[in-house]
Amino acid sequence: MRPSLSSLYQAVELRSAIPPLLIGERTNANGSKLFRERLLADDFAGCLQIGLEQEANGAQVLDLCAAYAGRDELRDMCELVSRFARSVKIPLMIDSTTPEVIEACLKLYPGRCVVNSVNLEDGGRTARRVFGLIRKYGAAVVALTIGEQGMAMTAEDKVALARRLHGLAVDTCGLRPSDLLFDALTFTVGAGDETLRSAAVQTLRAIREIKASLPGVGTVLGLSNISFGLAPASRRILNSVFLHEAVEAGLDAAIVDAGKIVPLARISEREREVCLDLLYDRGGEGEGPGPLPRFIEYFKGAAPAAQEAVAGAGAGRFEGAERAVSRQVVEGVREGLEDNLAILVRRLAPLAVINQILVPAMRQVGELFGRGELLLPFVLQSAEVMKRAVAWLEPLLSREEASQRTRVLLATVQGDVHDIGKNLVEIIFSNNGYEVVNIGIKVPAETIIAKARECGADVIGLSGLLVKSALIMRENLAQFREAGLRQPVLLGGAALTPRFVAESCVPSYDAPVVYCADAFAGLAALRAHEAGSLTSTVWRAAAQATAVRPSARGGEVQRGVPVPEPPFYGCRHVTEIDVAEVLPYVNIEALFRGRWGYRRAKLSAEEYEALLEGTVRPLYRELSRRAVEEGLVQPRVAYGYYRCYSAGDALCVVDGGKEYRFPFPRQAAAPHLCIADYFRSEAEGGDVAGFFVVTTGEALDREAHALYGADRYRDYLMTHGFGVEVTDALAEYWHARMRRELGIAGSEPADLNGYVTQGYQGSRFGFGYPACPELEAHRPVFELLRPERIGVTLSETLQMVPEQTTSAIVAHHPQAKYFAV
Amino acid sequence: MKMICTNCGYVYDPAEGDPMGGVEAGVAFEALPEGWVCPLCYAGPAAFDAYG
Ligand code: B12
Ligand SMILES: [Zn+2]
Numbered sequence: 001m002r003p004s005l006s007s008l009y010q011a012v013e014l015r016s017a018i019p020p021l022l023i024g025e026r027t028n029a030n031g032s033k034l035f036r037e038r039l040l041a042d043d044f045a046g047c048l049q050i051g052l053e054q055e056a057n058g059a060q061v062l063d064l065c066a067a068y069a070g071r072d073e074l075r076d077m078c079e080l081v082s083r084f085a086r087s088v089k090i091p092l093m094i095d096s097t098t099p100e101v102i103e104a105c106l107k108l109y110p111g112r113c114v115v116n117s118v119n120l121e122d123g124g125r126t127a128r129r130v131f132g133l134i135r136k137y138g139a140a141v142v143a144l145t146i147g148e149q150g151m152a153m154t155a156e157d158k159v160a161l162a163r164r165l166h167g168l169a170v171d172t173c174g175l176r177p178s179d180l181l182f183d184a185l186t187f188t189v190g191a192g193d194e195t196l197r198s199a200a201v202q203t204l205r206a207i208r209e210i211k212a213s214l215p216g217v218g219t220v221l222g223l224s225n226i227s228f229g230l231a232p233a234s235r236r237i238l239n240s241v242f243l244h245e246a247v248e249a250g251l252d253a254a255i256v257d258a259g260k261i262v263p264l265a266r267i268s269e270r271e272r273e274v275c276l277d278l279l280y281d282r283g284g285e286g287e288g289p290g291p292l293p294r295f296i297e298y299f300k301g302a303a304p305a306a307q308e309a310v311a312g313a314g315a316g317r318f319e320g321a322e323r324a325v326s327r328q329v330v331e332g333v334r335e336g337l338e339d340n341l342a343i344l345v346r347r348l349a350p351l352a353v354i355n356q357i358l359v360p361a362m363r364q365v366g367e368l369f370g371r372g373e374l375l376l377p378f379v380l381q382s383a384e385v386m387k388r389a390v391a392w393l394e395p396l397l398s399r400e401e402a403s404q405r406t407r408v409l410l411a412t413v414q415g416d417v418h419d420i421g422k423n424l425v426e427i428i429f430s431n432n433g434y435e436v437v438n439i440g441i442k443v444p445a446e447t448i449i450a451k452a453r454e455c456g457a458d459v460i461g462l463s464g465l466l467v468k469s470a471l472i473m474r475e476n477l478a479q480f481r482e483a484g485l486r487q488p489v490l491l492g493g494a495a496l497t498p499r500f501v502a503e504s505c506v507p508s509y510d511a512p513v514v515y516c517a518d519a520f521a522g523l524a525a526l527r528a529h530e531a532g533s534l535t536s537t538v539w540r541a542a543a544q545a546t547a548v549r550p551s552a553r554g555g556e557v558q559r560g561v562p563v564p565e566p567p568f569y570g571c572r573h574v575t576e577i578d579v580a581e582v583l584p585y586v587n588i589e590a591l592f593r594g595r596w597g598y599r600r601a602k603l604s605a606e607e608y609e610a611l612l613e614g615t616v617r618p619l620y621r622e623l624s625r626r627a628v629e630e631g632l633v634q635p636r637v638a639y640g641y642y643r644c645y646s647a648g649d650a651l652c653v654v655d656g657g658k659e660y661r662f663p664f665p666r667q668a669a670a671p672h673l674c675i676a677d678y679f680r681s682e683a684e685g686g687d688v689a690g691f692f693v694v695t696t697g698e699a700l701d702r703e704a705h706a707l708y709g710a711d712r713y714r715d716y717l718m719t720h721g722f723g724v725e726v727t728d729a730l731a732e733y734w735h736a737r738m739r740r741e742l743g744i745a746g747s748e749p750a751d752l753n754g755y756v757t758q759g760y761q762g763s764r765f766g767f768g769y770p771a772c773p774e775l776e777a778h779r780p781v782f783e784l785l786r787p788e789r790i791g792v793t794l795s796e797t798l799q800m801v802p803e804q805t806t807s808a809i810v811a812h813h814p815q816a817k818y819f820a821v
Numbered sequence: 822m823k824m825i826c827t828n829c830g831y832v833y834d835p836a837e838g839d840p841m842g843g844v845e846a847g848v849a850f851e852a853l854p855e856g857w858v859c860p861l862c863y864a865g866p867a868a869f870d871a872y873g
Contacts, residue, residue: 587830594827599870608871756830756861770863820863 003178003218005061005091005140006111010335012060012091014140014181014218014252018330018364020243021253022261022323023093023220024059027051027084029068039066044079051088056339057259057320058327062088063116065095074101081105089335093142093255099129106137113139117183119146120161124168131173142181142220143169145206151185153195155205158184162210166217177216181253184210186221188228189278190238192292200226200242200279204249211250220253221246226279234299236260237267241275259320274298322357325389329361330368332381334388341392350396351404353389359433362386366432366520376597379428380713386431387711405435406530409457411443413472415797418465419705420720421493425461427713428519434526442795445479452485459529460489461522466768467495468775468797477508488512488534490522502539512536557677557815563687564742564812566641570655571785577635577730579628585729585736587756592616595721623722627700633723634697635730636790639738645686646676651809653689653784660780662809664772665821673821675771678763678813690738690810692764693787694730696723698802727804735764735810744812763816764808770820772809781807824850825872829862832872 003014014021026032027050029039038046051062064084066076077096084092085108094105095116102115115134118127118141127143134141143165145151145158152158162182169175184206187199203226207219226242227235240262243254264272277283277291289297321343328337344353365382368374374382408429412422419441430436437455439447452460460480462473473491480489488511491501501515512529515537516522528534592598598616600608627633644653653660666674679687700723707716732755739745739760749759767777775798782794793801800807824833833839833853838846841860844853850869858865 589825589830590828593825593870594829594868599827600872601870605873753830753832758861818861 003140004112005114007089007091008085008110009089010091010333011112013331014178016060016252016327016331018327019247019253020251021061022059022258023061023063023253023255024051024054024057024258025063025222025224025255026054026257027062028065028095029071030065036068039068039071039076044083047080048083048087051084054258055088055090056324056336056343057257058322058324059090059258059320060327061091061093061114061253063093063095063255065116067096067098067101073098074104077101077105078108081108085110097126099126099133102130103133103137106133106139114181115139115141117142117144118165119144120148120164121146121150123148124164127165127168128173131169131175134169134179135174140179140181141169141175142183144183145185151187153187153199153202155202155209158202158206159209159213162206162214166214177214178218180214181218181220182210182214183220183222186226188225188230189281190227190230190235190292190295192229197281200245201281204245207246207249207251218252219250220255221251222255224256230296231299234295236262237271237299238275238278238295240264240267241272242279245276245279258323261320261323263322271298325353326357326361326364329358329382329385329389330365332378332385334385337385337389338392341389345393345396349401350393351401353393354433358386358389362432366428366523370520372599372601375599375601377714377717380717383427383431383713384711387427387713390431405433406458406526407435407437407456408459408461408526409448409452409455410436410438410461410463411448411451412441412463413469413476414442414444415472415795416464416466416469416799417441417795417801417803418463418469418493418799419701419803420717421465422461422463423708423716425463425492425519425522428523429526432523432526445476448476449480449483449485452487457487459526460485460487461516462489462491464493465495465803466775466797466799467773468799469493470496470500472797474505474508477505477513481509486511488514488525488529490514490516490525492516492518492522498537499539499541502537506536556671557673557813559680559684561680561813563680563685564744566688566690567741569641569643571638571640573786573789574637574639575790577637579633579635579726582633582635582726582730582733583624583627585732585752585755586725587728587732587752588620590728591620591721591725595724596718619718620722623719627722627726632700632703633726634699635694636697636792637692637694637730637734638785638787638790638792639690639692639694639734640785641688641690641742642784643686644679644689645682645684646679647681649674649676651676651679651689653780655784660784662772662777662780663774667819667821673771673819675765675809675811675816678811678816688742688812690742690812691781691785691808692731692734692738692810693781693785693790693792693800693805693807694727694734695787695790695792695800695802695805696727696730697791697804700726701802701804723804727806731764731766731806731808735808736760738810739812742812758817761814762810762812763818764810765818766806766808769818771818773821777809778807781809822850823872824869826859826862826864826868827870828864828868829859831859831861833869 004011027035029036035047035050054062064080066080067073091111092113093116094113096102118130145161147161152161169180170177184203186203187196189199210219223239223243227238244264274295278295283291321340325340365379369379410422410426412418426436426438439451498515506513512534513536514525525534642653642655644651649664649666651662664675666672704716704719707719744761749755765772768775778794778798792805795801833850835849838844838848839860
């Protein structure tokens with residue numbers, strides 16, 4: 001896991017996807033009058049109430065402090081921690097400097113909390129003790145830049161103290177850097193003290209330098225100090241602007257009154273300028289009043305946003321909920337979502353909640369994904385939260401509001417059962433505020449046309465898996481034109497290229513036709529459509545670099561290689577296959593990083609390993625267990641060996657007195673490879689070729705589909721991806737078995753990587769892949785192998801059904817390896 | 822740094838280069854020629870992920 005805190009109920013990442021992590025400050029006997037009064041009256045339930053309110057206002061961690069003169073801190077903290085641990089869902093920050101109190105709380109608390117705080121006032125004696133406790137109980141700790149001389153004022157001194165604390169914690173006491181949160185402390189810029197004019201600048205510089213020079217550590221800041229001494233309404237604005245600057249500088253967490261943070265968007269340009277001048281001590285030179293008097297003057301009379309922010313009770317609650325919901329979407333957290341939405345709809349129309357809060361949050365998710373900062377499974381988790389929020393709001397929308405949204409019709413084309421590409425598109429579209437009418441798979445053009453009219457679609461989206469489906473899309477477009485449709489059409493799928501779309505599809509239709517590489521490209525197209533700027537895909541051949549197609553291992557294909565003797569000629573069908581024997585062939589890297597989207601991306605090697613160990617491998621083990629025990633994977637094979645001979649660029653396969661011709665392309669450039677060359681010609685005495693069709697059945701796809709129906713998008717992707725890689729593993733497994741049957745299994749790979757790089761004799765070539773692109777070959781293959789007997793059929797566009805099926809021709813020639821034409 | 826193809830699992834190791842794609846040993850992943858693709862599955866460089 002990434003460094004996190006946890007309560008009984010949930011874990012919170014210390015470095016949240018959108019910083020800062022908000023730490024609620026009101027449950028502090030020194031900072032909140034109300035909390036203090038309740039504590040002094042032994043009203044612990046009342047204290048808890050304040051904590052719950054902070055949570056509802058969007059706090060993600062709660063600072064809890066009961067150190068108050070005349071009270072028994074140990075007793076109070078134990079009482080409070082046990083109550084809070086049971087009722088508050090967010091993790092706690094134990095705010096105490098007394099080692100005995102800290103230890104008692106760490107013992108009591110049923111999660112991972114953070115201790116606030118240690119410093120070097122006494123030269124490090126206490127800090128060393130507390131670090132020991134932190135290590136013993138596996139907690140995190142805040143370290144303040146306070147030394148023997150008191151609070152450091154300059155950036156240099158703050159950084160120097162941070163380094164010393166870091167040395168003590170990490171080198172001496174064995175903590176990990178990620179267990180540390182440095183608080184570079186700030187003084188107020190609001191008191192008019194000349195020596196403090198650069199207080200904000202010093203703190204921001206210190207944050208920047210601590211992050212740069214102490215890798216892996218976090219930073220935290222008590223925000224409100226900065227504006228001490230100023231009028232309450234203006235403090236909120238200044239605090240919020242300062243927070244924004246601090247986050248830019250690298251701040252990870254802030255101790256704040258979560259309800260009082262004003263979103264930057266609500267602060268006017270002018271207000272911001274006035275605040276920045278004060279923070280950066282600008283414009284004080286020469287004539288006229290300095291930044292502080294100007295600040296006070298500005299906020300004295302007209303202070304619109306500030307006034308709005310304090311207008312009426314509940315305003316803070318509202319802003320807290322606004323932030324909380326937006327975070328929940330970005331971080332994919334569902335707990336408490338409905339409560340927060342209920343607060344929002346008291347102040348905002350339901351449609352506005354969707355358009356102004358939810359959709360921008362999803363947009364941010366898309367941007368994080370685009371920058372590689374959020375992995376696909378997490379995007380799907382966000383979409384799950386979004387879906388729930390919209391489902392909760394939908395009954396509150398008026399009919400006309402509901403129909404204002406742009407409507408997209410989605411279909412997988414005729415002859416194609418590929419569901420998941422289109423469904424991922426539906427997830428992303430519908431959770432970005434579009435209305436999607438998903439009419440399923442294998443949909444003929446006539447039905448698409450009728451449905452588009454019926455539902456009044458604004459845009460049509462078509463999906464498909466194989467290249468035949470791309471050809472169907474082109475035909476569909478001509479039919480759409482004839483029927484007089486005028487909606488833009490978005491096209492997607494793995495076998496589609498922008499070039500094909502631009503050159504073959506665009507001319508067949510009278511409205512924009514757009515190639516979409518993925519769902520987010522589709523989203524961009526929808527936004528362009530709404531803005532009136534959507535145009536057809538264009539292809540400029542010259543602008544694109546031509547891919548260097550690798551090939552050529554060795555030159556001339558050697559003739560006269562001995563022909564192995566197969567155990568039988570003709571086809572056989574195998575249905576008794578032990579799944580447990582197939583699973584070791586699963587390409588784990590391709591599954592985790594490719595199909596599932598758990599890339600290392602910007603994580604460190606250790607963080608990635610933690611993600612794998614904490615989330616990914618347990619998931620794989622669970623699916624593997626179910627594959628074996630619950631029959632989720634049903635491996636079946638149709639395969640055979642046939643006499644054959646090459647004739648130029650073709651292979652002739654002989655069976656039952658009939659000849660089947662398989663033409664193969666030849667590379668135009670050296671070394672001019674062609675699959676036919678791996679087989680002997682008739683004159684050379686003929687040869688033997690293997691074929692197989694393997695499937696893992698439909699159970700897993702059914703399971704995946706049910707997950708999709710239940711809005712469990714992440715699990716949907718995981719289950720489907722697992723099925724895909726097990727299907728490939730079955731092909732690998734069976735290919736190995738055929739090598740053994742042919743007696744050419746002398747040099748088998750020692751590990752999985754050896755299979756990836758084809759470290760065995762011969763090769764298998766899948767029809768539709770670059771060396772044998774013709775899917776037409778499936779017709780003779782099906783005549784030879786009769787895969788109908790294992791439940792596999794061929795659609796009118798040559799797709800094998802069920803989808804989790806793969807086919808290949810097996811060549812034994814030692815030089816046979818993958819290549820592209 | 823070694824990079825892995827997320828589509829097929831091929832590992833690009835700068836110490837070895839990609840002889841099949843005509844890339845000599847010692848070429849960093851970032852320095853691969855434009856248009857370079859995975860020698861096994863032809864996925865583009867965007868499909869590669871940090872390995873190790
Ligand atoms: C997984 C996979 C398989 C799986 C099954 C497919 C599945 N998904 O269940 C298995 C291993 C069984 C398989 C088998 C075969 N495969 Co295959 N397979 C793939 C692979 C690697 C990924 C496809 C996938 O599911 N992606 C995940 C989904 C979510 O992505 P997607 O559908 O592309 O959708 C995304 C975008 O395309 C886009 N999008 C899609 N539709 C739409 C629509 C709109 C409106 C918008 C806006 C966007 C959009 O957004 C989606 C989400 O971001 C692709 C190559 C690749 N890297 O894409 C080859 C690929 C599709 N396969 C290919 C081939 C050849 C085959 C086989 C014919 C090989 C064989 N001889 O056995 C068989 C045929 C299977 C059959 N049933 O007939 C070729 C197709 C080329 C061709 N000639 O048609 C590909 C392109 C590989 C290649 N580079 O050559 N395959
Ligand atoms: Zn690859």
